[in-house]
Amino acid sequence: MMLIESLLNVDKSSQVPVYLQISNGIISYIRQGTLKPGSALPASRALSASLNVHRKTVVAAYDELYAQSWVDVIPRKGIYVAKNLPDVAPRPIEKAVLKHSLANKTSFKVDDNRINPQRMFVPMPNGNLTFTEGFPDTRIAPVDLMVREYRRMANYHFTHKYLMYGPEQGSENLRNELARFLGETRGLHVTPKDILITKGVQMALYLCAQVLINKNDIVIVGDPGYSGANEVFEQAGAQLAFVPVDEHGIDINAVEAICSVRKVRMLYVVPHHHQPTTVTLSSERRMHLLELAAKYQFAIIEDDYDFDFHYTSGPILPLASADYYGNVIYVGSFCKTIAPGIRIGFMVAPANFLLQATRLRRLIDRQGEHLLEEAMASLLKNGDIGRHLKKANKLYHERRDILCKLLEEQLGEYLTFKIPSGGFAIWVKYLNDLDTALVSAKANELGLTIGAGLDYYYDKFVKHSFVRIGFASLNEKEMQEAVSIWKKAIMKCLHLA
Amino acid sequence: MMLIESLLNVDKSSQVPVYLQISNGIISYIRQGTLKPGSALPASRALSASLNVHRKTVVAAYDELYAQSWVDVIPRKGIYVAKNLPDVAPRPIEKAVLKHSLANKTSFKVDDNRINPQRMFVPMPNGNLTFTEGFPDTRIAPVDLMVREYRRMANYHFTHKYLMYGPEQGSENLRNELARFLGETRGLHVTPKDILITKGVQMALYLCAQVLINKNDIVIVGDPGYSGANEVFEQAGAQLAFVPVDEHGIDINAVEAICSVRKVRMLYVVPHHHQPTTVTLSSERRMHLLELAAKYQFAIIEDDYDFDFHYTSGPILPLASADYYGNVIYVGSFCKTIAPGIRIGFMVAPANFLLQATRLRRLIDRQGEHLLEEAMASLLKNGDIGRHLKKANKLYHERRDILCKLLEEQLGEYLTFKIPSGGFAIWVKYLNDLDTALVSAKANELGLTIGAGLDYYYDKFVKHSFVRIGFASLNEKEMQEAVSIWKKAIMKCLHLA
Numbered sequence: 001m002m003l004i005e006s007l008l009n010v011d012k013s014s015q016v017p018v019y020l021q022i023s024n025g026i027i028s029y030i031r032q033g034t035l036k037p038g039s040a041l042p043a044s045r046a047l048s049a050s051l052n053v054h055r056k057t058v059v060a061a062y063d064e065l066y067a068q069s070w071v072d073v074i075p076r077k078g079i080y081v082a083k084n085l086p087d088v089a090p091r092p093i094e095k096a097v098l099k100h101s102l103a104n105k106t107s108f109k110v111d112d113n114r115i116n117p118q119r120m121f122v123p124m125p126n127g128n129l130t131f132t133e134g135f136p137d138t139r140i141a142p143v144d145l146m147v148r149e150y151r152r153m154a155n156y157h158f159t160h161k162y163l164m165y166g167p168e169q170g171s172e173n174l175r176n177e178l179a180r181f182l183g184e185t186r187g188l189h190v191t192p193k194d195i196l197i198t199k200g201v202q203m204a205l206y207l208c209a210q211v212l213i214n215k216n217d218i219v220i221v222g223d224p225g226y227s228g229a230n231e232v233f234e235q236a237g238a239q240l241a242f243v244p245v246d247e248h249g250i251d252i253n254a255v256e257a258i259c260s261v262r263k264v265r266m267l268y269v270v271p272h273h274h275q276p277t278t279v280t281l282s283s284e285r286r287m288h289l290l291e292l293a294a295k296y297q298f299a300i301i302e303d304d305y306d307f308d309f310h311y312t313s314g315p316i317l318p319l320a321s322a323d324y325y326g327n328v329i330y331v332g333s334f335c336k337t338i339a340p341g342i343r344i345g346f347m348v349a350p351a352n353f354l355l356q357a358t359r360l361r362r363l364i365d366r367q368g369e370h371l372l373e374e375a376m377a378s379l380l381k382n383g384d385i386g387r388h389l390k391k392a393n394k395l396y397h398e399r400r401d402i403l404c405k406l407l408e409e410q411l412g413e414y415l416t417f418k419i420p421s422g423g424f425a426i427w428v429k430y431l432n433d434l435d436t437a438l439v440s441a442k443a444n445e446l447g448l449t450i451g452a453g454l455d456y457y458y459d460k461f462v463k464h465s466f467v468r469i470g471f472a473s474l475n476e477k478e479m480q481e482a483v484s485i486w487k488k489a490i491m492k493c494l495h496l497a
Numbered sequence: 498m499m500l501i502e503s504l505l506n507v508d509k510s511s512q513v514p515v516y517l518q519i520s521n522g523i524i525s526y527i528r529q530g531t532l533k534p535g536s537a538l539p540a541s542r543a544l545s546a547s548l549n550v551h552r553k554t555v556v557a558a559y560d561e562l563y564a565q566s567w568v569d570v571i572p573r574k575g576i577y578v579a580k581n582l583p584d585v586a587p588r589p590i591e592k593a594v595l596k597h598s599l600a601n602k603t604s605f606k607v608d609d610n611r612i613n614p615q616r617m618f619v620p621m622p623n624g625n626l627t628f629t630e631g632f633p634d635t636r637i638a639p640v641d642l643m644v645r646e647y648r649r650m651a652n653y654h655f656t657h658k659y660l661m662y663g664p665e666q667g668s669e670n671l672r673n674e675l676a677r678f679l680g681e682t683r684g685l686h687v688t689p690k691d692i693l694i695t696k697g698v699q700m701a702l703y704l705c706a707q708v709l710i711n712k713n714d715i716v717i718v719g720d721p722g723y724s725g726a727n728e729v730f731e732q733a734g735a736q737l738a739f740v741p742v743d744e745h746g747i748d749i750n751a752v753e754a755i756c757s758v759r760k761v762r763m764l765y766v767v768p769h770h771h772q773p774t775t776v777t778l779s780s781e782r783r784m785h786l787l788e789l790a791a792k793y794q795f796a797i798i799e800d801d802y803d804f805d806f807h808y809t810s811g812p813i814l815p816l817a818s819a820d821y822y823g824n825v826i827y828v829g830s831f832c833k834t835i836a837p838g839i840r841i842g843f844m845v846a847p848a849n850f851l852l853q854a855t856r857l858r859r860l861i862d863r864q865g866e867h868l869l870e871e872a873m874a875s876l877l878k879n880g881d882i883g884r885h886l887k888k889a890n891k892l893y894h895e896r897r898d899i900l901c902k903l904l905e906e907q908l909g910e911y912l913t914f915k916i917p918s919g920g921f922a923i924w925v926k927y928l929n930d931l932d933t934a935l936v937s938a939k940a941n942e943l944g945l946t947i948g949a950g951l952d953y954y955y956d957k958f959v960k961h962s963f964v965r966i967g968f969a970s971l972n973e974k975e976m977q978e979a980v981s982i983w984k985k986a987i988m989k990c991l992h993l994a
Binding site for chain 1: 513517521561564565566567583586587588589590600601602603604605606607608609611612613614615617618620621632635636638640641643644647648650651656657659660661662663664665682683684695696697699700703708709728729732762780783784790791794795796811812813814816818819820821822823824836837838839840846847848849850852853855856857859860861862863864865866867868869879880884887888890891894
């Protein structure tokens with residue numbers, strides 16, 4: 001018999017538990033053929049003595065080997081390397097296996113322009129300060145509360161239920177809590193069956209587009225507007241029709257003008273803090289829009305993604321709260337409340353539309369993350385979300401005021417802006433013919449990432465002087481430093497001009 | 498001043514921390530107007546004495562109120578209900594707010610048949626024993642290990658990175674680990690950039706269908722086959738072409754016959770444990786299929802969802818491992834390894850196809866759950882997945898043998914089957930002209946949920962005598978009980994006949 005004791009190394013300072021070091025060591029010697037099937041392993045007492053570990057540790061290692069089928073236990077005789085090893089070796093389908101099996105390119109035809117070319121994820125440059133275009137501060141994200149809910153669930157038997165397949169429409173508990181939350185905060189009196197849980201607003205928009213749009217259908221959007229939504233509608237075959245945006249939101253008279261000459265299928269609106277200009281759609285325009293939708297029978301996609309973030313004036317209740325005719329599809333998300341990387345959004349819509357959207361959701365990915373949805377339900381139920389929103393609103397309110405003050409004091413002669421009533425960003429207009437792309441490039445050289453404003457307008461070559469500046473994700477010190485770099489970048493640009 | 502002390506109740510046995518009970522109590526009195534803006538709150542010492550709690554508890558409650566902006570702190574004077582309350586009340590957009598704002602039905606047109614009618618989620622009947630069609634046992638799902646990874650991440654600063662938006666293609670760490678794992682287990686020598694992380698196999702199939710299929714394109718599938726895949730292809734506009742399935746998998750000569758007369762766009766194959774018949778595609782057929790794909794330039798979607806579960810014979814390496822020509826799109830998942838409700842799958846494909854799929858994924862839901870993907874990466878890296886697979890294989894191997902033995906002993910005269918080499922289910926054929934739907938109905942009455950086999954064949958009315966019986970999710974005692982109920986149900990059916 002091999003002296004397996006002499007082959008095994010135990011490192012008590014390692015993060016790997018000692019019993020796993022022993023079992024993994026033995027497995028590797030079985031795999032290499034050093035330990036042959038059928039050969040005896042030392043008694044636990046002997047092995048523990050020679051390795052200088054507790055006997056229970058060796059017993060745990062042997063239990064692990066047995067659980068994984070590497071050893072057979074013969075009562076009153078001992079422990080032997082299993083005769084039938086659990087490594088069920090794969091069989092190649094031909095003699096020579098290629099080192100790189102995957103061809104780089106398909107030999108069947110792929111349409112390289114089938115899916116809209118679009119802006120893809122670019123990691124933020126390391127070390128740079130960043131003015132996002134309006135994201136929350138992930139440093140205050142209540143991940144600890146979420147993890148607490150996961151731990152709680154892991155301890156309970158009922159959790160197994162959530163590990164099986166679940167409803168396509170999303171967790172029942174979450175839809176219950178959401179119905180209550182939407183009623184309390186938004187005057188939306190809905191039932192759980194009116195709600196579909198989605199992966200963020202993005203999936204809600206995708207479902208709307210795929211269920212409703214046929215090739216060349218007219219979809220009205222604001223310009224400047226949200227390019228992420230425009231892409232989804234165009235991918236579904238829509239022809240976009242643009243309306244201007246002023247300080248009261250999208251121009252509803254322009255909407256009416258389009259409706260009077262063309263059949264409109266859908267209108268997309270961000271009622272609070274329009275992306276990118278941060279304006280809120282006025283009550284008058286909301287009522288007018290609802291009337292138009294009823295008259296011309298088009299769908300309104302109401303993307304109210306940051307309703308929950310208001311600082312100086314109250315939000316206006318959603319269009320959906322006065323939707324007598326069933327024309328509004330209301331979408332929102334918790335990606336700004338928890339964190340952008342935690343993907344929970346929702347859609348509230350009339351039953352016939354919601355059924356189609358739910359069926360499509362099943363085809364796409366069957367269902368959401370049930371455990372995550374349950375955790376979210378608990379956080380809504382026990383008030384954690386409400387408390388977190390209060391704290392976050394207070395913090396972002398302060399940060400908005402700090403940044404506005406800094407901009408006025410430090411950059412007042414180079415730019416102008418209006419204080420937004422809520423949300424995450426300020427819509428800034430450069431003065432002195434400053435070039436947004438040039439300022440962005442110079443700032444980047446100096447260590448500050450700041451937008452160049454290239455996707456605010458549908459026509460990427462339209463000349464404008466705006467940039468959207470997020471205030472929520474930087475603290476006071478960071479904002480001071482960022483504004484000071486920004487000022488240097490502006491000075492450089494003016495000097496160049 | 499109101500005697501707020503007399504209004505507050507503290508319940509030390511409650512799950513809600515005492516400081517939150519106090520702060521929430523005060524908030525509710527502020528909201529009701531009992532406590533007016535500007536009114537003083539008692540000193541922490543006084544309040545703690547009258548509530549009989551530690552002073553630190555009251556200080557924590559006041560901190561919470563301050564963090565949420567409900568109180569102002571005036572240094573050296575005291576704590577006052579805030580003059581500007583943080584409840585930024587929403588403004589209705591019209592005077593009367595409806596009790597039920599949402600219409601039941603849209604007034605714009607919705608095509609009720611736009612998305613394929615299909616089988617939707619039905620909760621399992623409470624109390625019934627259930628023979629699934631082949632699911633893992635969620636009672637052994639390593640949720641505790643997942644939660645451990647979440648906890649670890651929540652403690653580290655770097656976690657914030659994963660809470661922001663991330664790459665559409667999925668976590669870099671997970672794709673690194675997956676490239677290694679696929680190489681070690683499947684002889685797939687790929688790099689992280691060849692991989693797209695998806696939400697289960699379902700999303701991978703959806704992406705394949707939407708990227709590749711144009712209206713009326715021919716897609717070859719086995720019949721009987723996986724109705725879940727057929728639905729996705731048909732929704733994308735495909736015309737399905739069926740080939741028979743025998744004990745070596747789908748009939749490749751039949752595939753060739755179709756290719757010789759029609760232009761084929763795509764073929765869908767489950768190479769191990771064909772859904773539903775559990776047969777494995779032989780090596781010879783694999784090579785033949787690869788040759789046909791190269792000759793006729795169609796895409797092969799290789800759905801190898803349970804490669805990792807083999808008991809008595811080794812798995813065969815994937816078609817993708819010998820794909821010289823770039824015709825194979827390999828899809829798999831961890832939904833069987835961890836749990837169906839934990840949605841992580843993957844797609845391995847040539848670069849030009851993968852780029853289109855990744856762009857579409859961005860449009861659908863932007864990205865996956867980054868934290869979950871990081872947790873999965875850790876579990877692959879530290880060997881937990883490998884260890885869990887070993888244990889699960891051992892357990893399911895035992896359960897397969899137990900169920901096969903029970904079927905032979907108890908039901909041998911009523912049905913016949915072949916022992917599957919791996920996977921989660923046995924393909925059972927009833928004898929004596931037993932009606933699958935009738936047995937299912939009778940068993941259900943007696944407390945056992947068992948399939949009626951209605952979606953194995955594309956033609957739902959084709960008469961057959963098969964039923965797919967999962968063995969992995971029941972323990973020995975449950976299987977004994979289930980088989981005994983099944984026997985009673987069969988006897989009843991025979992008696993009726």
